[in-house]
Amino acid sequence: MTVRGRAPRTWRAAAAGLCLLFLPPLAGCAGRTAADPVTAEVQRVLDRRSAALLGHDETAFGATGARTAYVRLRALPLASWAYRVTALRHAGSGATADTELRYRVAGYDSAPVTVRRTLTLRRDGGRWYVTGDRPAAKTGQQLWDQGRVTAVSGAHSLVLGTGRSAAELRRYARLADRAVPAVSAAWGTAWTRRLVVLVPRSLAGMAGLLGSPASGYRGIAAVTTGEAGSPGRTPADRVVVNPEAYAVLGEVGKQVVLTHETTHVATRAQTTAATPLWLSEGYADWIGYLGTGRTPAEAAPELARAVRDGKAPAALPTDRDFAFSGDPTRLAQAYEGGWLACRMIAAHWGESRLGAFYRAVGAHGERAGALADALHRVLGTTPEAFTARWRAYVRDQLG
Template sequence: MAGRRRAVGRAGCLVAAGALLAGVAGCGADAPRTDARSAAVQDVLDRRARAVLGKDAAAYRATGGADPYLLLDLAAVPLDSWAYHLTRLDGSGSRVRAAAELRYRVDGYDTAPVVAERTLTLLREDGRWRVVDDEPAAKSGEQLWEQGRITAVKGAHSLVLGVGQQRSVLASYADIADRAVPAVTDAWGRRWARRVVVLVPESLDGMGELLGSPAASYRGIAAVTTGEAGGSGSAPADRVIINPEAYGVLGDLGKQVVLTHETAHVATRAVTTPATPLWLSEGYADWTGYRGTGRTAAEAAPELRRAVREGTPPATLPEDADFGFSGDSGKLARAYESGWLACRMIAERWGEAKLNAFYAAVGEHQRRAGAVEGALHKVLGIGEDDFAAKWRAYVRSELGDGS
């Protein structure tokens, strides 16, 4: 692990930590005992949460010895809320394993809580339950404070939280984020929180731990944005996570484009649904990132330009699978560039307001089937086949020999 946590075994009858049950059931225990024990475990988790919010070290220690550095590592983070919701309890006797949702909000930045799935081990000693271990649930990512003490830098529109990073570096990222937020607002409008939280781990390995995925999956990826698709009208608490190794070697323009791209994802999340294809969500984010930079199509889409000049231009807009982080960097680049040019074409030929309206109209659907076709007719007055043909011609005209 990138953090300092020790490895913990997963013995016992633990089921998927994300399962939400109407009743909290245990293994090998009758219902009355389980209910009483669940209430006692929830009580200690409530006391633990209050201790974290109140920065009360003595009260925190009284709930158990798990993660003794938590209050120190969190000291710089302005928390608005912190709570545990018990979802399952397993085990019998004096040792149990609990699945719980940790829900927390950063004051001034989160309009909805971050929800992290946790697995906790508790022991009952002298008639009291105590937390002896607290770790991410299976297939869940670490939280940044599990990797060390957090340094926080607050910008005008941003909060940058880092581990193992110099404050000057974090301050430079806050400056970039502070330019990204108004740039996104100028493109998308004011219908979002207009602030962003940026996480900067110490290394690529730390990034992988935060995302709960192998670090190799993100090698060469400068940044990603976490968050659930919206569509309910309320934006979740997104986080932009920086890969310090890839992001750090970018030039000034590259850093700005990347962070503006990721901030666009934050802004549009509430209207991004399962119906939104990646060519549109990634293409729109790239369009926002490059907007106003003066970069030409040939400069911003070199892989697609190479394909056009070699006589192998794309026949269709990219599928979602084309955006996977695989070993084929050229294919991935062409997918992003294709989506960007599609959005650029809409902005140029129909106007930026129509591009925004088209994005939102696609997101009104919860299913992919018919979403793009319906939004094209509704907003642009064009069918999907005709749109694809215009896009192919646009790609050739922008990236052909005359570009």
């Protein structure tokens, strides 16, 4: 799992990108198989439940068990929704089913999102009814687990929230709708150009969606989840907002955050294990800051302070420097250093060459040699010469 984020030292450092891999669900080996008649009966109940949800038939949905999920999911535009029972444990009138849920949001997901769910059921009058539906152990929540979903559609975006008014969600949609064309203008249009933004009720809600402790995201305004380096038919990325950190940003900061995250969505297929974090995060910030008028000193305050104190960095940031749990000053400097590296490439070699360089690094496939090869083929330089130029650029821009 590749993690991308930033520290809460400044409004700029509140933006984040996070690339999480949607891993294939673990097939249940224990329990009864699909050939078991009880498992088959439960599967049929879930099939009817899914059909009722897709058909907007609350009565039919209620005939299969608890209606809570229907009420919470009613506003979510679904193209598909289906459970597959992978294991079943039952005794007497009760049962627990391990399932694989596959669903697509209409107009946004090119292929189903797959999550593991645990369902509880009871048998009454010779029929099985669903009594509960929760995330499987050690998996993140879905937005509807946290309450009723409200949906707002923009020109290029779908914003989904819990505990939020439609008016508030429309403000996110406006920012997302500006971010999509801004990213396309710099990166190109060979990506979905559609954005799904999740706005939970709180930081705790954000952490629940990501399946991680809230302490790891305090001060992080947003993250992006998706399949890194996965071309073709893959689920759409989700931008997950931390409403507490996002609320303290100014309008420019909010736009930078959404544009940064949108860049991660656009570049996902070209972001691979070979792509260093200074490049992926620096490029997202480079696009995020385009047109804002922010000076290097304003956008890179921690590095500016280090340069003034005679502690300018000697090397480009390492992936370890981007760890959420590390020193927040070091984390902020890592983002700022990556941004300045990309800004330098755009200024010296040209903006189109910056995009070509990003793609060339990701296309290499393996980390070893990828950066050096792309530096040579696209920019006509070496890692040593590039680092020396970057160090001089940092001192010149921030000194």
